Amino acid sequence: MPTxxxxxxxxxxxxxxxxxxxxxxxxxxxxxxxxxxPNGAGKTQTISMLTxxxxxxxxxxxxxxHDLHSDMxxxxxxxxxxxxxxxxxxxxxxxxxLNFFGRIYGLRGKELKDRVEDVLRIVALTxxxxxxxxxxxxxxxxxxxxxxxxxxxxxxxxxxxxxxGVDPQSRNHIFESVQRLNRERGMSVVYTxxxxxxxELLCSRxxxxxxxxxxxxxxxxxxxxxxxxxxxxxxxxxxxDALLEQLAQLPAVSEAAxxxxxxxxxxxxxxxxxxxxxxxxxxxxxxIVAENSQQAVVNVISFLNDQDRPLTSLEILExxxxxxxxxxxxxxxxx
Amino acid sequence: xxxxxxxxxVAGKEIRLILKDRGSLAVLxxxxxxxxxxxxxxxxxxxxxxxxxxxxxEVSLVNQDQGPFGKEIAKSLTAIREIxxxxxxxxxxxxxxxxxxxxxxxxxxxxxxxxxxxxxxxxAVEVIVDPAQxxxxxxxxxxxxxxxxxxxxxxxxxxxxxxxxxxxxxxxEAGPDEQRAIEAQSMGVIMTQLNELRRNAAxxxxxxxxxxxxxxxxxxxxxxxxxxxxxxxxxxxxxGVESSSLxxxxxxxxxxxxxxxxxxxxxxxxxxxxxxxxxxxxQVVILFTIGYLLxxxxxxSSPVALIAITLAVAFVAVSLGMLVxxxxxxxxxxxxxGMIMAFVLAGIGGAFPTWPxxxxxxxxxxxxxxxxxxxxxxxxxxxVMGENAGITQILPQLGFLILMGLVFFLIxxxxxxxx
Numbered sequence: 198m199p200t201x202x203x204x205x206x207x208x209x210x211x212x213x214x215x216x217x218x219x220x221x222x223x224x225x226x227x228x229x230x231x232x233x234x235p236n237g238a239g240k241t242q243t244i245s246m247l248t249x250x251x252x253x254x255x256x257x258x259x260x261x262x263h264d265l266h267s268d269m270x271x272x273x274x275x276x277x278x279x280x281x282x283x284x285x286x287x288x289x290x291x292x293x294x295l296n297f298f299g300r301i302y303g304l305r306g307k308e309l310k311d312r313v314e315d316v317l318r319i320v321a322l323t324x325x326x327x328x329x330x331x332x333x334x335x336x337x338x339x340x341x342x343x344x345x346x347x348x349x350x351x352x353x354x355x356x357x358x359x360x361x362g363v364d365p366q367s368r369n370h371i372f373e374s375v376q377r378l379n380r381e382r383g384m385s386v387v388y389t390x391x392x393x394x395x396x397e398l399l400c401s402r403x404x405x406x407x408x409x410x411x412x413x414x415x416x417x418x419x420x421x422x423x424x425x426x427x428x429x430x431x432x433x434x435x436x437x438d439a440l441l442e443q444l445a446q447l448p449a450v451s452e453a454a455x456x457x458x459x460x461x462x463x464x465x466x467x468x469x470x471x472x473x474x475x476x477x478x479x480x481x482x483x484x485i486v487a488e489n490s491q492q493a494v495v496n497v498i499s500f501l502n503d504q505d506r507p508l509t510s511l512e513i514l515e516x517x518x519x520x521x522x523x524x525x526x527x528x529x530x531x532x
Numbered sequence: 533x534x535x536x537x538x539x540x541x542v543a544g545k546e547i548r549l550i551l552k553d554r555g556s557l558a559v560l561x562x563x564x565x566x567x568x569x570x571x572x573x574x575x576x577x578x579x580x581x582x583x584x585x586x587x588x589x590e591v592s593l594v595n596q597d598q599g600p601f602g603k604e605i606a607k608s609l610t611a612i613r614e615i616x617x618x619x620x621x622x623x624x625x626x627x628x629x630x631x632x633x634x635x636x637x638x639x640x641x642x643x644x645x646x647x648x649x650x651x652x653x654x655x656a657v658e659v660i661v662d663p664a665q666x667x668x669x670x671x672x673x674x675x676x677x678x679x680x681x682x683x684x685x686x687x688x689x690x691x692x693x694x695x696x697x698x699x700x701x702x703x704x705e706a707g708p709d710e711q712r713a714i715e716a717q718s719m720g721v722i723m724t725q726l727n728e729l730r731r732n733a734a735x736x737x738x739x740x741x742x743x744x745x746x747x748x749x750x751x752x753x754x755x756x757x758x759x760x761x762x763x764x765x766x767x768x769x770x771x772g773v774e775s776s777s778l779x780x781x782x783x784x785x786x787x788x789x790x791x792x793x794x795x796x797x798x799x800x801x802x803x804x805x806x807x808x809x810x811x812x813x814x815q816v817v818i819l820f821t822i823g824y825l826l827x828x829x830x831x832x833s834s835p836v837a838l839i840a841i842t843l844a845v846a847f848v849a850v851s852l853g854m855l856v857x858x859x860x861x862x863x864x865x866x867x868x869x870g871m872i873m874a875f876v877l878a879g880i881g882g883a884f885p886t887w888p889x890x891x892x893x894x895x896x897x898x899x900x901x902x903x904x905x906x907x908x909x910x911x912x913x914x915x916v917m918g919e920n921a922g923i924t925q926i927l928p929q930l931g932f933l934i935l936m937g938l939v940f941f942l943i944x945x946x947x948x949x950x951x
Contacts, residue, residue: 248792251951273794282785286545288552300541301793303534345789 198225201353201385202247206256208409209242216242218409219256224353224387229379231400231417232389233518235528239409240389241281244355247387248278261352274302277351281358283338284345287331291322291341294330295348302349316344319374336367343374353385354378360395375399393518403518407526417518424516424524425451427490431497432510436481440506444485447500449492456482457527480509486524490515538795542803543810549777550811556773560811564766564819571762572755572827589668592626592638593617599646601683605657608679609639615675630660636668637661639676649687693718756830759823760913764906765874765883766819767812767849772870774808774853779863782950791950801945805850812846832916837923841912844930848905848937854944881906908932 202224209217217239224230232240246253247260249269257264263271285294295313304312317323320340330338343359356375360368376399378384390396396403397417404414413420426449433440436455444453487493490513501508514520523529550556593609595602609617617639620626626638640658648655659676661669694715706714778801781787790800823829832838853870860866878884880897881904892898892911901907912929915921923930 245788245951250788250791270794273792276792278789278792280785280788282788284785284789286549286786289545289548293548297541297545298789298793301538301790301795303537303794 198227200224201226201228202230202258202260202387204243204247204256204258207243207246207253207258208255209239209246209251210254216409217246217253220404220406220409220411222404222411222414224385226352226385227379227383228402229375229386229388229400231396231403232387232406233391233393233396233403233522234389234406235391235522238391238406240406241357242409243406244278244357244387244389248276248355249273250278274349275352277346277349277354279343279346279354279356279359281361283342285330285338285341288329290327290329291317291333291344292326294341295326295344298345299348304349312348312350316347319347319378320344321370334364334367336363336370339363339367339371340374343371347378351384353387356386356388358390359388360390360392372399393522397518405518405522405525407522407528412525413521420518420521421516424486424514424520425489426487426493427516428514428520428524429485429487429490429494429497430456430510430512430514431483431485431501431508433481433483433501433506434509435506436483440504441483443504444483444497444500447493447496449487449489449496450485451488452484452486454484456484482510535796535799538799539803539806542790542795542800543806546777546804546807547810550807553773559769560766560773560815561818564762564815565822568759568762568819569822569826571758572823575755575758589615589637589672590635591615591617591672592620592629592635593641594620594623594626594638595641596643597641597645598643599650601646601649601687602641604683605639605641605645605679609675612675612679614671627660630662633662633664635662636665637672639672649683650690652687652691689722690715690719693722755823755827756918757910757914759819759827759829760910760917761883763816763819764845764881764909764913765878767815767845767909768852768874768877768906769871770808770812770815770849771853771856771873772867774804774850775855775857775860775866775870776863778804778854778857778948779860779866783863787950797950798945800950801854801948805854805941808850808853809846812849813842816842816845830917830920832918833920834916834922837916837921837926838913840923840930841909841916841926841933844912844933844937845905845909848909848933848940851937851940851944852905854948855940858944858947858949877904877906880904882910905933905936908936 200223202222204220204222206219206221207217208215208219220239220243222230232243234240242251245251247258247265249265249272253265257266259265260272261275263275265272286297289297292313295316296309299309299312314323317326320343322337322340322344325333325337330341333341339359339362343356346354346356359371363371372395375386375388379386386399388396388399400417402414402416403420404411405420406412413423441453441455444450485493485497494511494513498508498511514523519529591609593606595606597603606617606619609615618635620629620638623638623640626635626640629635630638638660640660642655642658645655645657657676657680659669659673661672663669697714697718778787781790787800791797820829820831824831852873856866856869856873860869881901882893883906893901908929912926912933915926915929
């Protein structure tokens with residue numbers, strides 16, 4: 198498959214703060230590519246650079262063969278952007294909004310009219326196209342928001358968190374629209390979200406992004422495969438290296454490690470310092486990477502009972518992108 | 533060509549948004565119509581009151597003179613609208629009415645009044661006033677001085693005529709009746725000339741502007757200043773509306789969508805400016821039409837000059853709107869800054885309808901007002917509408933407004949953060 202988007206060492210700095218740190222990825226024609234990461238990870242900044250809204254500090258990208266720096270007008274014609282915000286004029290009707298967004302891409306006359314009707318059909322709003330947007334439900338507004346990004350028939354559509362604040366029915370409708378556009382019209386899509394379920398459902402490949410860096414990129418299946426059969430968090434009263442080694446040797450367990458305790462912030466000025474750190478970690482938690490989570494849980498509990506080591510907590514994470522993110526960063530996606 | 537199409541597309545969208553924003557339309561169009569009409573009506577009523585005075589003083593008149601000058605004073609008094617002169621039987625009755633407070637004053641014309649004037653002997657009209665009504669007494673005394681001055685002029689002329697005739701020996705051989713006839717004939721000629729001069733003064737005072745155009749006076753001229761003053765004041769209310777609309781686009785994300793489309797950034801600004809510029813022109817057309825049709829204001833003699841000054845004012849106002857958008861952080865802040873700026877600049881620039889206009893004042897405030905676009909806009913409108921100036925006579929105002937607008941626009945484009 199030819200590549201429609203090739204990103205090379207793209208970065209964005211604001212003073213000393215580096216929002217995007219030299220990322221590299223590519224998207225093939227006809228692919229739905231996911232950018233998964235928590236809020237503030239750098240997803241929107243990346244999309245803003247690729248759609249010409251803000252200039253990159255360094256690095257470049259080629260979109261459908263056009264260079265981001267030297268051929269921006271052509272890049273913009275190829276791209277379609279569906280921003281995270283409801284970027285619409287609420288006091289105007291959906292049809293007037295779409296007409297305007299078509300005109301700023303140079304569409305006129307019959308071509309414009311046909312395109313507006315087409316995108317209204319895609320988002321199933323033909324019947325209510327002449328109502329003002331402020332009378333729509335949140336989900337309908339989201340659908341018009343998507344239609345506005347499609348009106349000029351882009352080859353590459355950037356969808357930036359398109360389901361934020363949307364009811365389940367409209368969310369499903371948005372998923373169906375994206376899948377249909379990809380399947381029937383061969384449209385390439387870059388889909389950003391912090392909902393791992395959406396990315397798992399829609400995207401063939403996913404880049405996990407955190408603090409401006411891509412920390413993993415592969416197919417959804419391969420990324421989940423990092424975890425094997427899942428992750429088990431076991432809380433104990435006391436843990437030592439010998440215990441960790443014994444746990445790692447159990448059947449259906451591939452890895453066992455102590456979860457690092459939270460780092461205490463340094464005392465502020467005038468504040469009493471906390472007593473010297475206790476070398477013995479209290480209430481430690483052991484992270485166990487399982488080949489088969491059900492089997493591993495049985496084995497771990499049985500072993501700890503035999504060792505007379507009572508459990509203080511137990512958490513089983515099914516293998517999914519959320520668990521992968523937690524495994525890779527130590528943070529939850531929606532923190 | 534493409535850029536023009538993009539600009540027109542943005543302007544078209546903006547006009548649709550403006551037409552949906554009834555609150556802003558009410559402030560920009562309806563409020564100036566109401567306030568302008570109200571002020572104009574109040575001023576016209578006040579001007580009408582001067583013709584129908586509210587002061588009416590009752591006075592008693594005792595005319596003991598049988599000659600022409602006594603009758604002339606009595607006649608003059610009845611012609612004065614502020615005074616209702618009622619003849620009293622005698623001096624005692626007149627004094628009694630003053631004492632009782634029934635009248636403000638009593639006017640006594642002595643029996644030998646005309647005779648003494650004829651003989652050029654000093655005489656006096658006596659005004660008896662009520663000390664309890666000092667204002668009324670003062671007014672009656674003032675009016676009587678005016679009335680008597682007319683008679684004094686007559687007496688002086690008559691004395692002069694007689695002296696000349698006597699010195700020339702014209703009256704030496706004439707009998708008394710013949711003397712009076714000659715004298716009356718001469719007086720008649722002189723007084724006819726005098727009255728003619730009053731109607732068509734050989735020397736008159738004409739107010740002109742610097743370019744030599746004649747300046748009218750009175751309520752008509754004030755209204756010709758008042759309507760542009762209100763118009764200019766409300767034109768600059770567009771600063772808040774326009775700047776907040778641009779920042780709302782940034783806040784809502786529509787600006788981001790526009791920036792991702794292949795239209796040059798400046799066309800986004802230019803489209804907005806065009807739409808709001810057209811709104812300013814609509815404001816001017818509506819307000820001046822109302823002023824012209826309902827209050828008979830003058831629109832001057834040069835439509836070209838009127839259009840030119842309107843376009844220049846529109847340009848500077850919408851550029852100022854963009855400047856505020858470039859420095860304000862939020863749409864709400866821009867709206868507030870625009871509102872405050874509209875009032876402050878209107879005050880300093882002379883757009884509050886005071887007479888004479890502030891922008892033509894001397895001193896510090898006059899100099900300060902020259903730093904506002906309002907002062908130059910008003911000077912331009914005033915010259916065109918009040919003084920019939922043409923386009924060449926308002927070139928300084930046009931130049932200043934366009935220069936100011938350009939500076940605002942360039943700073944706005946330089947400083948505005950699209951993201």
